Amino acid sequence: MLISQVIQKARFDLGDTQAVKYSDIDLLDTVNTLATMFNDSLVMLKSDYVRTQLILEGSKTKEGKKKIEELDRPIDFYELPSNQWWYDLPVDFVNVNGIYKEDKYRTVRTADYNSDDNLLAGWLALREYDQYRFEGDGFIANVGKVLFSYYYKYPALQMNSLFPLPDWFVPNFNKFVILYMTDQVTKMDTTFMSKVQLEVSKLVARREHNNIRRRLAFQL
Amino acid sequence: MLLLTAIEQLRAELRGVESLDISDKELTYYVNRSCFLVNTLLINVAHPSVVKEKVINTGEDYKTVLPNFLRFIGNYPIRFSNGLISVEDDTTSCLVRYYSNVSPLVLAENPELPIPLDFQDIAIMYARISALNRQDMDTEPDQLLLQNTLVALGFIAQPTTEERVGVK
Numbered sequence: 001m002l003i004s005q006v007i008q009k010a011r012f013d014l015g016d017t018q019a020v021k022y023s024d025i026d027l028l029d030t031v032n033t034l035a036t037m038f039n040d041s042l043v044m045l046k047s048d049y050v051r052t053q054l055i056l057e058g059s060k061t062k063e064g065k066k067k068i069e070e071l072d073r074p075i076d077f078y079e080l081p082s083n084q085w086w087y088d089l090p091v092d093f094v095n096v097n098g099i100y101k102e103d104k105y106r107t108v109r110t111a112d113y114n115s116d117d118n119l120l121a122g123w124l125a126l127r128e129y130d131q132y133r134f135e136g137d138g139f140i141a142n143v144g145k146v147l148f149s150y151y152y153k154y155p156a157l158q159m160n161s162l163f164p165l166p167d168w169f170v171p172n173f174n175k176f177v178i179l180y181m182t183d184q185v186t187k188m189d190t191t192f193m194s195k196v197q198l199e200v201s202k203l204v205a206r207r208e209h210n211n212i213r214r215r216l217a218f219q220l
Numbered sequence: 221m222l223l224l225t226a227i228e229q230l231r232a233e234l235r236g237v238e239s240l241d242i243s244d245k246e247l248t249y250y251v252n253r254s255c256f257l258v259n260t261l262l263i264n265v266a267h268p269s270v271v272k273e274k275v276i277n278t279g280e281d282y283k284t285v286l287p288n289f290l291r292f293i294g295n296y297p298i299r300f301s302n303g304l305i306s307v308e309d310d311t312t313s314c315l316v317r318y319y320s321n322v323s324p325l326v327l328a329e330n331p332e333l334p335i336p337l338d339f340q341d342i343a344i345m346y347a348r349i350s351a352l353n354r355q356d357m358d359t360e361p362d363q364l365l366l367q368n369t370l371v372a373l374g375f376i377a378q379p380t381t382e383e384r385v386g387v388k
Binding site: 018019020021022023024025026029 | 266267268271292293294295296297316317
């Protein structure tokens with residue numbers, strides 16, 4: 001569903017289909033604010049709706065931190081030790097889920113996943129602090145190529161961009177748009193934000209897990 | 221409706237009262253004032269017929285680009301500084317929706333009344349009240365008629381009983 005359609009739906013509920021009360025920019029700003037709140041709530045719930053992965057190549061140089069009095073000087077780089085690689089974070093990064101290195105001998109063998117073509121076959125998770133470490137706007141790892149799984153934030157939405165969530169989120173999303181536009185008191189209130197979090201957690205609860213009981217890896 | 225037609229209708233409505241010493245110029249003044257009032261009334265009830273739309277750019281003079289500008293509908297990332305428009309956004313132009321006042325009509329040009337056709341009769345009613353008031357005539361029946369019309373259109377709230385019987 002396009003953002004313009006979401007805004008049109010909101011105009012129906014606001015009784016403003018003629019656009020004589022609110023401008024499109026008003027509503028677009030509200031939609032962006034609420035999308036950010038939904039995004040924050042989803043990241044907090046570690047939902048797969050806002051999870052993605054990239055394969056990143058490391059670089060051997062790292063951009064040096066400039067002192068304030070040296071801002072007009074060109075940026076200097078410095079070399080990293082031989083067992084360290086520098087990775088810039090993706091622009092939409094919020095929170096890390098896991099960092100994996102290539103390991104062609106690794107296959108995950110458990111009672112459930114006794115197959116080579118499961119998702120992480122060939123990848124081995126790095127250990128935090130030991131094998132990778134976050135530093136400012138990037139991280140350092142001890143391998144040159146990683147699979148980087150992370151939680152992302154939505155880009156700024158325009159009228160012609162797609163609503164970043166499935167369509168069945170839209171009625172609940174619009175409910176908050178109406179509340180935000182009409183109720184001036186609760187605009188940036190913590191009560192309002194916790195309401196959003198509660199609603200989102202209701203929407204996505206237990207989505208990732210099916211109802212089938214897993215076999216145990218051992219038998220008594 | 222043209223201005224001369226409006227004056228003609230106004231004179232017809234004023235027939236029977238001492239209207240002979242009212243000049244066309246004075247009636248133009250009354251029509252102008254009533255057009256202004258009706259336009260403001262329509263803006264107050266957010267009537268779609270008086271909404272205007274335009275693309276404006278940074279650096280333009282807002283008095284020439286948006287003549288008789290009253291206010292924007294909703295918020296826009298726009299500022300007026302020293303009479304110049306500045307779009308406070310990534311772009312330098314913005315599509316705005318706004319309300320504006322009507323400008324006074326000149327009798328010699330005989331222009332159209334600057335308000336929607338459906339509400340021009342209300343403007344004539346206003347003008348009649350103004351003219352009668354000028355002549356020290358009783359305007360109460362006309363005011364009641366106008367009030368009833370506006371209530372029927374939903375532009376103003378139904379007056380309370382005290383207001384209706386004139387209790388102060």
